[in-house]
Amino acid sequence: xxxxxxxxxxxxxxxxxxxxxxxxxxxxxxxxxxxxxxxxxxxxxxxxxxxxxxxxxxxxxxxxxxxxxxxxxxxxxxxxxxxxxxxxxxxxxxxxxxxxxxxxxxxxxxxxxxxxxxxxxxxxxxxxxxxxxxxxxxxxx
Numbered sequence: 001x002x003x004x005x006x007x008x009x010x011x012x013x014x015x016x017x018x019x020x021x022x023x024x025x026x027x028x029x030x031x032x033x034x035x036x037x038x039x040x041x042x043x044x045x046x047x048x049x050x051x052x053x054x055x056x057x058x059x060x061x062x063x064x065x066x067x068x069x070x071x072x073x074x075x076x077x078x079x080x081x082x083x084x085x086x087x088x089x090x091x092x093x094x095x096x097x098x099x100x101x102x103x104x105x106x107x108x109x110x111x112x113x114x115x116x117x118x119x120x121x122x123x124x125x126x127x128x129x130x131x132x133x134x135x136x137x138x139x140x141x
Contacts, residue, residue, distance in 0.1 A: 052106065054122040060093045063115035068122060070108040075099045075124060104132060 042057025058066065058079050066079040081093040101108070107125040114121045 049126070051126055052101070052124040054120075054124070056095070056120040056122070057118065058093070058095055058115075058120050059118045061095070061115070061118060066113075066115050066120055068111070068113040068120070070111055073101055073103040073108065075101055075108075075111065075122070077120065077122070079120075 042059075044055040046053045046055075056077065060081045061079045065081050066077070068075070068077050070076070075098070077095065077097050077099075079093070079095040083092040101124065105127060107127055110125045112123045
């Protein structure tokens, strides 16, 4: 059985759908060519009873190169490293992604992120089942 990530339209319905969305996302360079690392390569998403946990490999980047924020029901991750050489075609590593998450399922204001050794770890806490306003128990007669 797949873990539900969101129940609202437009947001991923399962962890598998989320990972599929990550396969399709990459950052575009200013000239319009997609030169950034694809989002799925090096991504791992796991959901448990307490949170959605993301692990993103971002080699060549330190915490000063990475920005993570939440806006409305989106988690946004961006990173851009420094150009390693002046060779033609040697671009700086770039990463960019936006994940739509259901605001009634996740605590978007309590997201935590840690960048260490080129690996970004993001924890998106879940609203406890008993605190959700969109879940109603139905008495069975």
